[in-house]
Amino acid sequence: MAVVGDIVGPVAIERVAHGGHCVGRWEGVVHFVRHALPGEQVMVKVTEVAKRYVRSDVVEVVQASPERVTPRCSVAGLCGGCDWQHAEPAYTRELKRQVIAEQLRHLGGYTWEGAVEEVEPAPFHWRTRMRYAATADGRPGLKAHRSNRVVPLPPEGCVAAVPAIANPGRLAGETIAVAPGKGRPVLVGAEQQVLVEEVAAGRYWRVSSNGFWQSHPQAADTLVQAVLEGLEPRADEVAFDLYCGVGLFAGPLVDAGCQVWGIESDAEAVRLAGINVSEGAEFLAASVARGLDFLPRDADLVVLDPPRVGAGARVVASVVARQPRRIAYVACDPAALGRDLGYLAEEYQVLGVRAFDLFPLTHHVECVAIFERR
Numbered sequence: 265m266a267v268v269g270d271i272v273g274p275v276a277i278e279r280v281a282h283g284g285h286c287v288g289r290w291e292g293v294v295h296f297v298r299h300a301l302p303g304e305q306v307m308v309k310v311t312e313v314a315k316r317y318v319r320s321d322v323v324e325v326v327q328a329s330p331e332r333v334t335p336r337c338s339v340a341g342l343c344g345g346c347d348w349q350h351a352e353p354a355y356t357r358e359l360k361r362q363v364i365a366e367q368l369r370h371l372g373g374y375t376w377e378g379a380v381e382e383v384e385p386a387p388f389h390w391r392t393r394m395r396y397a398a399t400a401d402g403r404p405g406l407k408a409h410r411s412n413r414v415v416p417l418p419p420e421g422c423v424a425a426v427p428a429i430a431n432p433g434r435l436a437g438e439t440i441a442v443a444p445g446k447g448r449p450v451l452v453g454a455e456q457q458v459l460v461e462e463v464a465a466g467r468y469w470r471v472s473s474n475g476f477w478q479s480h481p482q483a484a485d486t487l488v489q490a491v492l493e494g495l496e497p498r499a500d501e502v503a504f505d506l507y508c509g510v511g512l513f514a515g516p517l518v519d520a521g522c523q524v525w526g527i528e529s530d531a532e533a534v535r536l537a538g539i540n541v542s543e544g545a546e547f548l549a550a551s552v553a554r555g556l557d558f559l560p561r562d563a564d565l566v567v568l569d570p571p572r573v574g575a576g577a578r579v580v581a582s583v584v585a586r587q588p589r590r591i592a593y594v595a596c597d598p599a600a601l602g603r604d605l606g607y608l609a610e611e612y613q614v615l616g617v618r619a620f621d622l623f624p625l626t627h628h629v630e631c632v633a634i635f636e637r638r
């Protein structure tokens with residue numbers, strides 16, 4: 265068996281896997297390979313050796329996929345940002361489709377036949393939030409994958425970031441750059457926090473520079489529209505916005521006439537949610553698992569927008585106990601959606617799953633699943 269640092273291959277790449285890796289084999293050993301594409305033969309550097317598989321990274325493409333392209337950025341694959349800049353953008357959406365379909369089938373027993381929808385701007389200059397690092401001599405850079413090593417930005421800046429924050433100039437340390445929907449771009453030390461103003465769903469939103477807001481400039485509107493279309497809220501319904509951040513789904517649900525309760529663990533986000541959606545909603549600073557005990561026993565509609573780990577069995581059970589008419593599940597990890605879909609399946613049927621390419625040049629993808637009580 266190879267050891268970390270060995271160069272081995274050629275590895276025959278078979279298919280894409282969850283997490284942006286491609287699965288291949290070399291001398292009978294399974295490799296999870298970064299920066300490869302299905303059908304390729306690649307030489308790889310071993311980065312981790314586990315009991316039954318190896319993680320590795322491409323160092324040379326022996327036989328390239330017809331979908332491989334030359335990345336526009338000279339540090340693509342070196343910085344921790346764009347892990348799929350080496351593939352045709354349309355093909356990356358096809359790979360994301362395959363991953364979603366596999367995760368929903370394998371973990372949730374659900375057959376998905378949809379496509380991943382492109383969202384403009386794409387594929388370059390879409391990120392409105394960046395976390396830059398500084399080199400020892402103050403040049404701006406980005407941290408390498410799972411590392412504190414700083415990879416300096418090329419002279420033209422970051423091709424994923426919107427132009428206003430693509431080249432931040434000299435930096436003193438880790439710095440958050442935000443190009444908000446309203447007002448001027450902001451550069452602020454990662455430990456500090458300033459408020460920025462975003463615009464979405466016909467409202468203004470105050471957000472902390474280091475709090476959660478979707479990175480793609482069209483993400484908030486795209487997700488709100490998909491959630492509202494799926495839920496079809498009616499006046500006077502009771503709705504929960506779980507993992508609510510600064511209240512992104514609570515606001516439009518109030519506008520549709522619902523009485524809304526939101527739960528979020530970040531106390532500052534909850535404070536801002538109370539300002540952003542000052543009427544028709546109440547917000548609780550708590551983990552969703554604990555906070556649900558303090559919400560009404562009945563709900564008509566529920567939005568779940570958990571972090572990558574998903575909501576989990578306990579939260580799903582607590583939601584299902586309310587017997588909501590419909591549930592919208594917004595997922596940044598199709599595996600978590602697949603698992604939670606499995607927990608919901610007995611009492612809820614899937615009305616539809618839409619997938620949006622809100623993270624072009626990367627393996628990440630956002631899904632919105634709509635469930636209806638059986």
Ligand SMILES: C[S@@+](CC[C@H](N)C(=O)[O-])C[C@H]1O[C@@H](n2cnc3c(N)ncnc32)[C@H](O)[C@@H]1O
Pocket residue numbers: 476477478507508509510511512513527528529530533550551552553569570571596
């Ligand atoms: C994907 S973000 C969604 C935020 C918001 N719905 C939006 O779209 O802007 C997930 C949010 O869940 C919060 N969070 C993470 N774990 C949580 C937990 N166990 N309970 C409550 N909130 C949590 C995070 O602080 C973050 O704001």
